[in-house]
Each structure stands twice: as C-alpha cells, then as structure tokens.
Amino acid sequence: MPASQTVSPAGVEEIIARHLHREGPLLPILHDLQDHFGCIPAEARPAIAAALNITQAEVHGVISFYHDFREEPAGRHVLKICRSEACQSMGGTALGEAVLTLLGLGWGETSADGRITVEPVYCLGLCACAPAAMVNGKLKGRAEAKALVAEVSA
Amino acid sequence: MKLYLSRDAAAKALGSEEVAEAILSEAAARGIEVSLTRTGSRGMTWLEPLLEVERDGVRHGYGPMTPETVPALFDGTLDGLGPVEAIPFFARQNRLTFARVGLIDPLSLAEYEAHGGLSGLRRALGMRAEHIIDEVKESGLRGRGGAGFPTGIKWDTVRLAPVERKYIVCNADEGDSGTFADRMLIEGDPLSLIEGMVIAGLGTGATQGYVYIRSEYPDAIAVMQEAIDIARANGVLGDVMGSGRRFDMEVRVGAGAYVCGEETSLLNSLEGKRGVVRAKPPLPALEGFLGRPTVVNNVLSLATIPVIFEKGAAHYAGLGLGRSKGTMPIQIAGNVARGGLFETAFGMPLGELVKDVAGGTATGRPVKAVQVGGPLGAYFAPGQFDTPFGYEEFDGAGGLIGHAGIVVFDDSADMLGLARFAMEFCAVESCGKCTPCRIGAVRGVETLDRVAKGDASAVPLLVDLCETMKDGSLCALGGFTPYPVLSALRLFPEEFAAQQEAAE
Incomplete structure (x- = not known):
C-alpha cells in the first residue's frame, strides 16, 4: 500500500524530474506521486504544470478523468470489489451489498476512522473464478463477504 | 522432485502462494530436494492452484491444491488428475498463441x-x-x-x-x-x-x-x-x-x-x-x-x-473458418463448471463451448443466457447455440465475438437488471466526448427504470435511444452498449413486460 509521506516541494520536484525524459510523462508522474504520497497532493499541481508547460486546469482535467487518481489519501485498507457481469453471474452483486452493509459504507466511501475505503472495480481479470475482489493489492477469487471484511478489520 | 506451479494472478487469487510456501516448508521438513518452477497458468482455472509433478518427462497434475493437501502429496496418497496435457479440456485445444503459457518459466x-x-x-x-x-x-x-x-x-x-x-x-x-x-x-x-x-x-x-x-x-x-x-x-x-x-x-x-x-x-x-x-x-x-x-x-x-x-x-x-483464420484464445467465465482459457481454431459452435467444454453452469442450474464479447457484447440464448465461433458468423447472429470472452448466466439471471447495468456502466465510463454516449447512457438508465416500474411506453423509447447511440456514437462504448440491452430485450421480452403486469 502506498505510504503517505509528508509532501515536500523537493520530493515533488524529484518525482517529476524522474519522468521528464519520457514521451507523454504526465501519467507516469501522477502514478509515481500517488505511490509516494497516497494521493496527488494539491501542492504538486503548479509544479507539474510548470514542468510540462501546461496549465493547472489541464493537470486537474487529467487527474479528475481517471478513477485511480485520488485528491485525498484512501483509508489504511483499500477493498475493491468487482461489479462486472462475470462476477454478477456468480453472486457479485450480493457480495458487494453484503460487504457494504457489514462495513456500513457506500461505494467509494472511507470509514470515519480512516481505516477502510471500499471501491467498485470493473473487472480484475479473474472472471473464471468469480466473484473477485482485491484487498490491499492482493487478489481474491471466489470471494466471500465475511472473509473480506475480516481481512480489513484487523 | 521437479514441480511446477502457476504464478498467474488467478492462481494467486485462489491461494497458489500459500500452496508454494507449504510445499517448500514440507519438503524442507522431510529433507526432500525439490525444484519448484513458477509458470503461467494452463488456463484450467477451476483446477487452480494446479500443481504439476514431473515423472519420466511427463507432467502430472494435482488440483485444486490447498496447503492442507501438501503432506498427502509427499506421502504419495494424493489423488491426481493424470498427465496434465491429457485432461480433456486441455487435450482438445490447438494452442498456438498460448503454446508456452503454463509450460515454461515466463521469465526464462x-x-x-x-x-x-x-x-x-x-x-x-x-x-x-x-x-x-x-x-x-x-x-x-x-x-x-x-x-x-x-x-x-x-x-x-x-x-x-x-x-x-x-x-x-x-x-x-x-x-x-x-x-x-x-x-x-x-x-x-x-x-x-x-x-x-x-x-x-x-x-x-x-x-x-x-x-x-x-x-x-x-x-x-x-x-x-x-x-x-x-x-x-x-x-x-x-x-x-x-x-x-x-x-x-x-x-x-x-x-x-x-x-x-x-x-x-x-x-x-x-x-x-x-x-x-x-x-x-x-x-x-x-x-x-x-x-x-x-x-x-x-x-x-x-x-x-x-x-x-x-x-x-x-x-x-490453414486453420479456422471462412475469413476468421487461425485460432482464438476463448475465455470461458462466469457461472461455469469449468472456466478458463480455451484456444481453438475458429468455427466451434457456441453451444459446444458452453456445454461440452465448460460443462454447463457451476450452480448446476440451466443456462439462461451467455454474453459474448464483454460488456458491449450481445446476449445469446440457448436457441442460438449452433452459431459457429467466427467474426462474420456472430455478426450475422446480431452479436460480436469481441475479445472472445464468454460469460455464462444460469436461470436466476435478471436480464432487465443486466440491461440496466450495461447503461449504467456506459454512463460511468463514458469519456464525455460525444452526446449519444454521454447523455444517452444516463437516459438509458432512467428509461430502464421506467420499464421496471411498469411503464410500457418506455420500451419503444428505449429502442429508439439505442438506435441513436448505435448510429451517433464516436466509438464502440456508446455504439455497442445497445448490443447487450437490445439483445436482452429481444430474447427475454417478458422480463421487460412482466413488471408492468405486476404493477397493474
């Protein structure tokens, strides 16, 4: 899981500099920032815009387009549950509802204590062992609600 | 002992890492020397984690493995599946693209x-x-x-x-x-x-x-x-x-x-x-x-x-059917007894894939529908199971093969719900560039909600909306979302009307 580090201008600059030699460096920069800080810190935007010679509005446009990029860090545990058709055929809808009920959260929400974020995902490529989920980056086939919740309750 | 175990994500999701750990520690405890090669997956997902033991140059399968079955493997008392390449699901394939997948260490x-x-x-x-x-x-x-x-x-x-x-x-x-x-x-x-x-x-x-x-x-x-x-x-x-x-x-x-x-x-x-x-x-x-x-x-x-x-x-x-040449790695998924990857020359009828290869549903209930080609692909009912797997053949049957994924549903599937999901998915994932997709998908969800509440006049509106999305969208997201929606409506019209009777 991404470790949330304190945002420092030097840290941001260093991450941006790592990717400037690439063709189309913005997504690699954003991924790297999020891996490092747990989200795309607002402070990083002017630096990205300046380095790539684009506007801050364009940076915002890209960040907000993609589901992966966060403006705030996620909870300490991140639980992703597949909502797609193959998982639906094996009870994926009920799995998602059961997990949300057990956690008392809605899709995309983080618990008040910052312990857990639960998100929908559209296909993890585990369609032959559905329903599928991902707990803190670890994949689960034939997932069960209680086991998933137990893993993020530790 | 020469062992092979998949490191494929699906095998991991079913516990292959725990099995690998158990094998190595059990071998160490017994003082047995093992070489454990981590491979890709043979594509028989229902057998994962699938362990292969090489004897006289032939790889014998054991699966699905759990850490608890590892001692029996070393005792020689674990029931095996026989030579892996003789398992019918594997033996009847023609693997060209996937010839090495599951066989070799992917990074050697x-x-x-x-x-x-x-x-x-x-x-x-x-x-x-x-x-x-x-x-x-x-x-x-x-x-x-x-x-x-x-x-x-x-x-x-x-x-x-x-x-x-x-x-x-x-x-x-x-x-x-x-x-x-x-x-x-x-x-x-x-x-x-x-x-x-x-x-x-x-x-x-x-x-x-x-x-x-x-x-x-x-x-x-x-x-x-x-x-x-x-x-x-x-x-x-x-x-x-x-x-x-x-x-x-x-x-x-x-x-x-x-x-x-x-x-x-x-x-x-x-x-x-x-x-x-x-x-x-x-x-x-x-x-x-x-x-x-x-x-x-x-x-x-x-x-x-x-x-x-x-x-x-x-x-x-030399392989294939008509203008669909060569082989296709077909992915069999969802509610199936034997799910996984099956590479074969184009031309196998859909029903043979669903019934013989996949063995019907995992739940044992009758197959109601299969969706071929992903979330933008049409649903097929058992009545269309004679359709041969090929680009033109599926097009002719009102569908598409897409990336060759087959998702099987049993008779508990809610077709109206699946049609609504198709529109909802399109609304969530639309890039927003063209209007038929960006607005159409949202209106599609609303229209299907009207149908669900028993408003029969919403059905022609839905069909009309789908035509607009098909003809007017820039890409396949908006253009093909009507495939699952209209095929569900065409094959199971009663599910789009039954709600109305209930309401009356």
Whole structure:
C-alpha cells in the first residue's frame, strides 16, 4: 500500500524530474506521486504544470478523468470489489451489498476512522473464478463477504 | 522432485502462494530436494492452484491444491488428475498463441528459446519489410482486440507512411468483463509479446514500442517490466539480435478508465491527456501517438506474430473458418463448471463451448443466457447455440465475438437488471466526448427504470435511444452498449413486460 509521506516541494520536484525524459510523462508522474504520497497532493499541481508547460486546469482535467487518481489519501485498507457481469453471474452483486452493509459504507466511501475505503472495480481479470475482489493489492477469487471484511478489520 | 506451479494472478487469487510456501516448508521438513518452477497458468482455472509433478518427462497434475493437501502429496496418497496435457479440456485445444503459457518459466529466455521462441524473429530479420507485411497478410490474422481488422493491412499503412519516427503500441487495457487472455499471456509468456512487437517494428520501420497495461493488473505489469529488462539485457531489444536494427519498448500503466481500451483514447492517455476518444480520420496508422504513424494492436494479435513467422503464414491460415483464420484464445467465465482459457481454431459452435467444454453452469442450474464479447457484447440464448465461433458468423447472429470472452448466466439471471447495468456502466465510463454516449447512457438508465416500474411506453423509447447511440456514437462504448440491452430485450421480452403486469 502506498505510504503517505509528508509532501515536500523537493520530493515533488524529484518525482517529476524522474519522468521528464519520457514521451507523454504526465501519467507516469501522477502514478509515481500517488505511490509516494497516497494521493496527488494539491501542492504538486503548479509544479507539474510548470514542468510540462501546461496549465493547472489541464493537470486537474487529467487527474479528475481517471478513477485511480485520488485528491485525498484512501483509508489504511483499500477493498475493491468487482461489479462486472462475470462476477454478477456468480453472486457479485450480493457480495458487494453484503460487504457494504457489514462495513456500513457506500461505494467509494472511507470509514470515519480512516481505516477502510471500499471501491467498485470493473473487472480484475479473474472472471473464471468469480466473484473477485482485491484487498490491499492482493487478489481474491471466489470471494466471500465475511472473509473480506475480516481481512480489513484487523 | 521437479514441480511446477502457476504464478498467474488467478492462481494467486485462489491461494497458489500459500500452496508454494507449504510445499517448500514440507519438503524442507522431510529433507526432500525439490525444484519448484513458477509458470503461467494452463488456463484450467477451476483446477487452480494446479500443481504439476514431473515423472519420466511427463507432467502430472494435482488440483485444486490447498496447503492442507501438501503432506498427502509427499506421502504419495494424493489423488491426481493424470498427465496434465491429457485432461480433456486441455487435450482438445490447438494452442498456438498460448503454446508456452503454463509450460515454461515466463521469465526464462533459455526456456523460451528451447520452445521455439525467437525463431520467428530470426526469420523476420532476414526478410525485407514488405515481405514481413506479406507474411502477416497471408496468415489472415485479424485484430484480436475485438474489431477484427486485418493486421497486415494496418501494418502496411504504417510502413508506407513517409515519416521517420513511428510507434508500435500494444493495447493491454483489457477492461472487458469475462476476458483475461491478455493478462494470462503477459503473465505466462511475455517474451512472445516482445518478440511480436519487435517483428512489427521491423515490418513497419517503427523503433519504439509501448505496452499500455491497465492498473487493475499489477501482476502483469510486474512481469512485463521484468521481461523487457531481460530482453534488453540479452540483446533482443535495443540493437535487435546484433542486426544493427533498433527497437526498444516501455510499459505504461493505465489509471482505471475503461474507455482507454479504445485505441484513440488510449493514445491520448499515453500522451498524458484525458482519455477522450478522437474522431477518425485521421487513422492512428497515419497520425497516432504524438501525431506520428502508429500501429495499435491487441496483446493477442502481437503475441501471435512469432508463431506465424516460426511456422509460416500458410500453417496459421490453414486453420479456422471462412475469413476468421487461425485460432482464438476463448475465455470461458462466469457461472461455469469449468472456466478458463480455451484456444481453438475458429468455427466451434457456441453451444459446444458452453456445454461440452465448460460443462454447463457451476450452480448446476440451466443456462439462461451467455454474453459474448464483454460488456458491449450481445446476449445469446440457448436457441442460438449452433452459431459457429467466427467474426462474420456472430455478426450475422446480431452479436460480436469481441475479445472472445464468454460469460455464462444460469436461470436466476435478471436480464432487465443486466440491461440496466450495461447503461449504467456506459454512463460511468463514458469519456464525455460525444452526446449519444454521454447523455444517452444516463437516459438509458432512467428509461430502464421506467420499464421496471411498469411503464410500457418506455420500451419503444428505449429502442429508439439505442438506435441513436448505435448510429451517433464516436466509438464502440456508446455504439455497442445497445448490443447487450437490445439483445436482452429481444430474447427475454417478458422480463421487460412482466413488471408492468405486476404493477397493474
């Protein structure tokens, strides 16, 4: 899981500099920032815009387009549950509802204590062992609600 | 003891890491020397984690394994599945693209070469660019991403473009539910994808490649990155096999946008922009990545190139049905007894795949419908099970094969709910560029909610909306979302009317 580090201008600059030699460096920069800080810190935007010679509005446009990029860090545990058709055929809808009920959260929400974020995902490529989920980056086939919740309750 | 165990993401999701750990500690406790090779998956997902034990050169299968069954394996009391390649699901396949997947250590260049790897590239290095293109054209290979466009013609357009810097972009943004062949190929035989991309570079004059992998596939990303490093260190990338010809490549990671599987949206994303769709023309083959000529091909298209050059175009074109040449790695998923990857020549009837190969549903209930080709593919009912698996044949039956994923549903499936989900998914994932998709999907959800409440007048409106989306959308997201919706309506009209009677 991404470790949330304190945002420092030097840290941001260093991450941006790592990717400037690439063709189309913005997504690699954003991924790297999020891996490092747990989200795309607002402070990083002017630096990205300046380095790539684009506007801050364009940076915002890209960040907000993609589901992966966060403006705030996620909870300490991140639980992703597949909502797609193959998982639906094996009870994926009920799995998602059961997990949300057990956690008392809605899709995309983080618990008040910052312990857990639960998100929908559209296909993890585990369609032959559905329903599928991902707990803190670890994949689960034939997932069960209680086991998933137990893993993020530790 | 010589053992093989998959490191494929599906095997891991079913506990292969725990099994590997148990094997190593049990072997250590018993003082037995074992060599445990981690491979890709054989594609028999219902048997994963599938352990293979080599005896007299034949690999015998045990699965699904759990850490608890490991002691019995060492005691010799565990019931096995017999030789893995004799298991009917495996034995009746014709594996060309997936020949090495599950067989070898995906990151061993030596094993790759020992099983035919790099012989296609060596042959291509001795050919002129136009002859490379001719070979691909003669093989009849069509784009495996879904559109089925002839690969050789696309390559030729790029070859003939009078621009110095050109690109090969591999589309590994496999977002369609029910598909996982790209993931399995990258995790199980990434060197074949690299070899295919290098050959594409030789044929078109491109010197740089990108593999755009979705972020939902962390295992595939890691394996691909490692494979590229290995290929570069061993002279497959860079100065290609010491030929003086250059080709290098890089992995790029998506960020959770389904629409980036559409090629122009993918190119925008690769450039660091919002993943909005571009209008065509210009074709990416002429103005693609950074405005330069670009081949955008699916993982399976590119990974099939080496075997075409190894065995010759005629061998590949000799398989298949009509204009659907060669083999297709079909992914059987959802509610099935035997799910996994089944590569076979085009032409097998859908029903044979669902009933004989997959063994019907996992729940044991009757099959109600199957969705072929991902979330944008049509539903098929058992009455259409004689449809042979081919591009034109499925088109003729009102559907598409797409990326060849088959999702099976039993009789508990809620077709109205699935139709609504198709519209909801389109609304969530629409890039927002064109109105029929951006607005149409939202109106589609609302209209289906009216149908669910018993408003019969909403059905013709839904059909009309679907026609508008089909004809007016820029790309397949808005253009094909009507396929699952209209096919569900056509096949199960009572589910779109029953609500009304209940309301009355």
